[in-house]
Amino acid sequence: MNLEQVVFYVFAAVVLSSALLVVVSRNLVRSIFLFFITLFSMAGVFVFALADFVALTQLVIYVGGVLVLMIFAFLLSNKHILDNPESLKTKLFGFHNLPAILVAFLFFGILLWCISLAQIDQLAWIQGSAGNTLEVTDNTIHNIGITLMTKYLLPFEVVSIFLLMALVGAAHLARKERKP
Template sequence: MSVEQIIFYVFAAMVLSSALFVVATKNLVHSIFLFFITLFSMAGLFVFALADFIALSQIVIYVGGVLVLMIFAFLLSNKQILDNPKPMRSRFLGIHHLPGIFVALVFFLVLIWTISLVDIGQLQWVKESQENTVKASDNTIHYIGINLMTRYLLPFEVVSVFLMMALIGAAHLARKERKV
C-alpha cells in the first residue's frame, strides 16, 4: 500500500467518524467542532480527487465562513445552554431510535438492490466520463470558469438569487422590533 493510499484512507476515516459523531453527540459545541474536522477532511479528499479549486472553496467558504458563523450564532444566541450544559446520556441506542434505524435500513437495502441491478459499465455518462479524464497538470479552475459562465449560467444565477433571499430573510429575523 502506497503513502497516498494511506493518507486517503486516513482522510476517509476521519470524514466518516467525525460525521457520525456530529450526528450522534448531544453537545452542540462538540458537534460544531467535529463538523469543522469533517469539512477539513472533505477538503483533503477533494485534493486527492484533483479538484483543487473545490478543496480551497471548501476551506474558505465552509470552514472559514459558514462554520465560524455557526459558532458565533450559537455562542451569541443562548447563554443558558453554555452556563448549564446537560450531561450526555450513556446509552447510544435506545428504543426511541428503532423507527429511524428501520427506515435507514430499508433505504440502505433499496440502494444495494438498485446498485445490484445496474450494469455500471453500460451507463452513458460513465462511458463519456471515461473519455474525459482530468490530469494532475490540467487547469481545473479554467474549465470551471468557462462552464460556469456558459453552460451553467442559469443555475448559477438562480443560486445567487436564493442566497440573496436567504440574506434578506436572515436580516429580517435578526432585526429587533421597536417598541412604540
Template sequence: MESILFYAFAILAIGSALLLVNLKNIARALFLFFIVLFAMAGLYLFALADFVAITQIMVYVGGVLILMLFAFMLSNKELLKDLQDNSGSFLSMSKWQAIPVVVGFLLLMLYGIFEWQQAPSTWIIQSIENGNNITATDNNIHQIGLRFMTFYVLPFEIISIFLMMALIGASHLSRKERTL
C-alpha cells in the same frame, strides 16, 4: 502514502459525519461539521478537483461554518444550556427510521462498486480514446472560470440570489423578538 491519506480522510469524513448526525449538542456538532468539511476537501484533492477543494475550504469552512458559529453564539441562552455532558449516549439509535435508508444507500454503493469492477462505462472508454481525460498536471481552474462566466452565468446568479435569501432568512430568524 497516498492510499493511507485517502483512507484517513475517508474514515475521518464518515466517522465525523456519523457522530455529527447523532449529537444533540449544537456546539459539538458544529465542530464536527468543521472536521467533515475539511476531510471532504481532502477527498476532493484526491479526485483531482483542486478548485472545488479550495472553494470548499474558503466558502464553507471559512464562511458558512463561521457564520453558523456566530449565529450559535448570538442566539438565545436556551441553546447554551444544551452543553451538558451526554457521555452515556455515544451512538444511541433513537432515530431507527434512518437504518433502512442507510442500508439502501450501502447496497446502492456496493452495486455501483461491483458494476465498476466488471467493466468501465462506455463514456469513460471513449474519453480515454479521445484523450479527454484529466491528469494531475492539468489546470482546470481556468476552464471552470470560463464556464462560470459564459455558459453558466444565469445559474450562477440564481444560486447567489438563493444564498442571499438564505442569509436574510437566517438573520430574520435569529433576531430577538421585541415586546411592546
C-alpha cells in the same frame, strides 16, 4: 504503497472517524470542532482526487461560511441549554428514537436495493467517459471558470440572487421584535 496513497488514506480515515464522532458526541462545542476537521479533511480528499475546484469550494463555502454560521448559531442559542447541558442527556437507543431509527433503516434498505438494481457498467455517462482522464497537470479551475462565466452565466446569477434572498430572509427571521 507510495506516500500519496498513505496521505490519502490518512485523510479518509480522519474524515470517517471525525464524522462518526460528530454524530456520537453529546457536546455541541466538540461536535462543531469535529465538523470543522471533517470538512477540512474532506477538502484534502478532494485534492487527491484531482478535484481542485471542489476542494477550494469546500474550504471557502463550507469551512469558511457554513461553519462560521454554525458557531454564530451556537453563540446565539438558548442560554438555558448552554447553562444546563446535563438536562438534555438521553439514551441513544430508546423508545423515543424508534421512529427515526426505523426511517433511517428504511432509507438504508432503499439505497441498497437501488444499488443492487443499478447496472453500473451499462450507464451511458460512464460508457461515454471511457477516454476522459485527468492528469495531475490539468487546470480544471480555469476550465470551470470559463464555463461558468460564458455558458452558465445566467444560472450562476440566478443562484446568487436566491442566496441573497435566503440571507435577507434569515436576517429578518433572526431579528428580535421590539416590544412597545
